[in-house]
Amino acid sequence: MHLSKRAQLISPSPTLALDAKAKAMAAEGIDVISFGVGEPDFDTPANIREAAINAVNAGFTRYTATPGIDDLRKAVCARLKANFNQEYEPRQIVVSNGAKHSLYNAFTVLLDEGDEVILPTPCWVSYTELIKLSGAVPVFVHAVEENDFLMTPEEFKAAITPKTRVLLLNSPSNPTGGVYGAEHLKEIAALCVEHGIYVIADEIYAQLLYDGRTYTSISSFGQEIKDLTIVINGVSKSYAMTGWRIGYSASHPVLAKAMGDIQSHVTSNPNSIAQKAAVEALNGPQESIEAMRVEFEKRRNVMVEKINQIPGFSARTPGGAFYVFANVSGLFGKTIRGIKIIGSTELADVILNEVNVAVVPGLAFERDEFMRFSYATSMEKIVEGLERIANLVAEAE
Numbered sequence: 001m002h003l004s005k006r007a008q009l010i011s012p013s014p015t016l017a018l019d020a021k022a023k024a025m026a027a028e029g030i031d032v033i034s035f036g037v038g039e040p041d042f043d044t045p046a047n048i049r050e051a052a053i054n055a056v057n058a059g060f061t062r063y064t065a066t067p068g069i070d071d072l073r074k075a076v077c078a079r080l081k082a083n084f085n086q087e088y089e090p091r092q093i094v095v096s097n098g099a100k101h102s103l104y105n106a107f108t109v110l111l112d113e114g115d116e117v118i119l120p121t122p123c124w125v126s127y128t129e130l131i132k133l134s135g136a137v138p139v140f141v142h143a144v145e146e147n148d149f150l151m152t153p154e155e156f157k158a159a160i161t162p163k164t165r166v167l168l169l170n171s172p173s174n175p176t177g178g179v180y181g182a183e184h185l186k187e188i189a190a191l192c193v194e195h196g197i198y199v200i201a202d203e204i205y206a207q208l209l210y211d212g213r214t215y216t217s218i219s220s221f222g223q224e225i226k227d228l229t230i231v232i233n234g235v236s237k238s239y240a241m242t243g244w245r246i247g248y249s250a251s252h253p254v255l256a257k258a259m260g261d262i263q264s265h266v267t268s269n270p271n272s273i274a275q276k277a278a279v280e281a282l283n284g285p286q287e288s289i290e291a292m293r294v295e296f297e298k299r300r301n302v303m304v305e306k307i308n309q310i311p312g313f314s315a316r317t318p319g320g321a322f323y324v325f326a327n328v329s330g331l332f333g334k335t336i337r338g339i340k341i342i343g344s345t346e347l348a349d350v351i352l353n354e355v356n357v358a359v360v361p362g363l364a365f366e367r368d369e370f371m372r373f374s375y376a377t378s379m380e381k382i383v384e385g386l387e388r389i390a391n392l393v394a395e396a397e
Contacts (some may be wrong), residue, residue, distance in 0.1 A: 009132045013125055014364040018348075022358040033385035035373040036358040038174060038323065040240040044277075045288045048239060051280035055273045064269040067260040068095025068248070072275050075282035076233075076248050083207065084217055086231065088250045094259045095278075097270045099204050099234035099247030103130055105259040106200045106230045106249060107166075111136040115165040118197075120151035122325060122365040124174045136165070140366060145327060148316060149176040153187035160191070166198045169218060172205040175365045175372040176325040177300075177318020179209060182216040189218050189225040199229040204247075205321040207238040207289055210297045213319055227252045230259075237321075238289050239281040244274040296322050299375040299382055306386040307373065310393055315373075322376045325362070329369040334396040341396075343368045355388040 019037035026032045055061075067073065073090035080086040096102040103126070111117070113135040119127055120141045131138045141159050143151045156167070167188070171180040180188075192199055199218055206215045219229040234247030249259060269275075300317070303324050307315040312330035331341050337354055341347050344361035348371060351357050362370030375382060 006133060006135070010129050013129075014360065018352075018358055018360055022352070025352075025356065030356055032356045032358060033381045033388070034358040034377065035375070035382075035385060036360050038237075038321075038374055038376060039242045040237065040292060040322070040376050041378060042240040042288075042292050044240050044244070045281075045285075047284050048241065048277050048281045051284075052244075052273050052277040055276035060272055060276055062272065064272050064275060066264040066269050067093065067256070068270065069272075069275050069279075071279050072282075075279050076250070079282045080231075080233075080250060084203075084215055084220075086217060086219060086250065089253075092250055092253055092256045093248055094251075094256050094263065095246060095248045095270050095275065096263060097247070097267055098245040099202070099232050099236065100126060100130075101245075101263075101267070101270075102232045102234070102247040102249040102259075103127075103200065103202065104133070105262055106232065106251075106255075107131060107134040107136070108262055109255055109258045110166050110198050110200075110230075112165075114163065116161060116163040117166045117168055118156065118159050118164060119168050120149075120155075120170075122149055122173070122175050122362065122367040122370065123168070124170060124202075125364045127168055127170075128366070131168075137163075139164070142367075143178075145316065148319070149173065149178045149325065150180055150184065151188075153184070153191060156188055157191055160195055160197070164195065164197055166200055167192060168200050168202070170202040172208065172318070172320025174205065174321055175323050175360070175362075175370075177321045177323050179213060179319035180216070180218075185216055185218045186221050189221040192218075192228055193222075193224045197228065199225070200232060201229055202232045204232065204234055204237050206233065208293055208296060208322060209320045210293075210300060211319065230255060235278050235281050238292075240288075240292065241274075241277070241281065244271070244277060246270055246274050246278040296375065299377075299379055300324070302379060303373060303375045303382050303386070306383070306390075310386070310390045312393060312396065322374055324373045324375065325365075325367075325370050326373060327369055328362075328371050331393065331396055332369075336392060336396050344371050347371065351389055351392065355392045357385045357388050359389075
């Protein structure tokens with residue numbers, strides 16, 4: 001069976017593979033606790049669900065304009081203005097089948113074969129594969145734990161070459177929860193303008209910030225950097241709408257038109273019913289976001305505290321999203337129940353197979369010394385799951 005070179009380059013998502021394995025174990029009656037996939041455990045708010053039902057009953061089930069219905073594109077503009085003081089017009093918005101699809105559109109529009117994308121690590125698993133799908137080359141910048149895994153302007157400058165076309169910036173970060181501050185971003189923005197580097201700014205977790213932080217987008221430092229930036233966002237994380245598959249991009253009109261043209265041939269419009277639900281999410285009451293954010297912050301505090309009590313584990317306190325990226329290298333070289341721990345993959349396998357807790361190995365995020373824990377699950381499961389891990393790790397020799 002012949003596969004294209006591009007297809008052979010791509011690896012499956014390890015986070016979704018882990019989630020599938022955990023769900024298969026649960027289906028067999030095994031008591032599995034998952035700290036794996038990044039999905040809020042809250043229900044989609046009732047007003048949003050009701051809007052979808054109304055759309056079905058009204059027969060809103062046909063094709064729409066490729067980049068989304070006018071009401072939704074206007075709602076996106078209003079929400080970006082209200083939340084982040086970002087000014088966009090509806091023609092600059094392209095609504096897609098989830099933020100991952102928006103990223104695909106952005107990479108396809110900006111990149112040619114051999115172009116380079118600067119990608120700070122640790123990074124979300126799909127960034128690397130989407131860059132490779134576009135024919136471009138990921139250039140990893142290994143941000144250090146001591147800097148909360150945030151790439152410094154100096155590190156960014158050192159990675160720039162004549163082939164650099166794009167910087168991928170994810171803040172708050174998946175998997176680290178790191179949040180870039182305004183001064184940090186201002187220097188990076190200046191370098192992008194100086195060198196003509198586009199920015200794909202993945203801001204999907206921008207409303208999930210803790211400890212009183214406020215969000216700053218790299219697109220806010222003047223018209224030049226705004227014109228170079230494609231902002232990516234969506235409703236999945238903030239509104240607990242992961243399965244609805246509505247993401248969107250905001251960018252210069254020329255870029256927006258190009259992404260809309262590409263999408264018209266690949267998928268056409270996103271789901272019509274989900275679009276109506278997203279209008280209600282963005283225009284309707286916003287209290288559910290704050291309630292979810294407050295609960296996530298409580299869970300974060302407990303998870304960080306308990307991880308730091310496990311021998312061989314250590315974790316910094318993340319500023320946003322719903323992940324803790326824990327250093328587990330203190331266990332490398334040790335043996336647990338007859339298994340020698342060489343890296344994060346072996347440790348994750350032992351934890352899942354021996355105590356039925358799913359954790360994503362850091363190797364999936366280009367950093368083998370770490371593991372990602374999602375606290376998008378109940379407090380009871382956080383306490384129970386970390387206790388199981390602590391008891392297992394206590395057997396390390």
